[in-house]
Amino acid sequence: MSPNDDQPRVTTTIFDVARLAGVSHQTVSRVLNDLPNVRASTRERVEQAIRQLNYVPSQAARALVTRRSRTIGLVATGLPDYGPSSIVLSFNRSARAAGYAVIASHPADIEGATLRSAAEMLIRQSVEAIVLLASERGVLDAFDGWELGVPLVAIASETRGRSVRVSLDQYGGARRAVGHLQQLGHHDIAHIAGPAGSMDAEERLRGWRDALLDAGMPVIEPLRGDWTSDSGYRLGCQLLAKRTPEAVFVGNDQMALGFLHAVQAQGLQVPADISIVGFDDVPDSEHFMPPLTTVRQDFVALGQEAVTAVLAQLRDEEAAVLGPMQIPDLVVRASTRSR
Template structure:
């Protein structure tokens, strides 16, 4: 290394080449896994990289290869369990594939915020974008922007097009509702999520479809906001009426609030009211009683999103299609109605 390097300059590709006794073009081929490099040469170059703690300059490599090996993630509502879990899964899958992730979080779902977030990702020369935004208007705005890099939308429910992948939320809603009907419940309420969320709409459609298929009378779903506080307030109001024996909650947090309210009113779950949630958050087995819920495989969703995106970027990548089926996890919060 030169005196400048010894005084703190990070080693570059030419330093590695000199120490390994090869050309800088050879080092570049090693970095890009070129098949023409002999194993002994590759091993020698990698050993020098490790010795001097060399880290490839991704910006420089992008200029040469026109690829940054960075995936952009456009996210909304990161604080919610579902979007947060999907971001983590995509980061893990991207890392396994040798890609970095740059995330742009939407402060709101206005057109200006969406445009600014997409432009922020494109300014970083991302190779592709995964959109995790559960509101319908975000996807409409993305389509109008006519993004030129490949993108995949985590789209839940409904028919998926070539730019989307997701968990079948309608099927999950039907699973939860069918479970309650098969236990003998006929007076079932649905505590839905916010009206502008795709997942909430799909789960509600699943509930209504299964109730109709089983010829069970329905009441209008109650629109919530995903929080345990709303579930608690709704539970207090519902227990004053008590014209039901079961509730399908569109997520586990609202289910937690419902259980709290039912117990505060002097009733028992599941003896007086059965509760089914959705998501299977890590705390769900530790509710009292442990929560029956619908599980989404976020790890698999992340893997498929990245694989599908890379299918548009790399010739030998596998691009998955179709939806991921959810799974009903039966615990102690559901039982037969006490007639």
């Protein structure tokens, strides 16, 4: 047995061939089905990519060019928090405006078998494409290598696997938040991060760390919550029992709400004793006490961009190149002040 025999095998898909040949997946399917209206030079490029990748087409790949159901599948993982729920709502509205219905699946967990079952259920309903709302890395990894027979668009903070990705710039948003605190004169900036494995949490943590390192400021190991107010309160009490940093960048607004409670429970005041910045700009954040400085994500635009990416994949032409990720805006309120 060779050393790599126990490693998972990655299946080459029709979308890999399309990317290598520089054409749409429908064009590859036309070549596979020996259909007309494919230029000789394009056909040669596709056939060369097929040989180079040792691609063996599946029945679904051969039939892909004729799939027209006007439906899109949506696999939404994670908790129905404000951000994911807003993205799903925007995606549904945008798909409907484009003349597509959406069939949604909300798997109970992110185990590979559960995710595959969700995807297969959508395929059986003849969806033209699948959109994956992925919060954790394991979700993208599970889909990588499956030949679904339809395009896959991932709403995810990191580039993993072979799906087309749309996202807001979590890293840039975090740097914007920390940069605000630095401009106010804060040098000791702590971080309460989201859970390990969350792509959003890791990108925000990376932005916080890089902003501090670039400014020559100390980086103290962050605390990790689970996105809930309870974890923000618990970790806030834990942090403040040891020391009082000048400022804290909190991974989302719900944890920031809990942290505000912890600060008050310790007899401290925001922002007199400590400045706080959150992330997401949930509808209630401007009514926190004090109103929360935070990073506003345009979830509506993200849902729209996901539909745009799907339509680009479904057009019988080379896929449109998506623009650069949007950096979320900083919303300055009363929870931060100058040193």
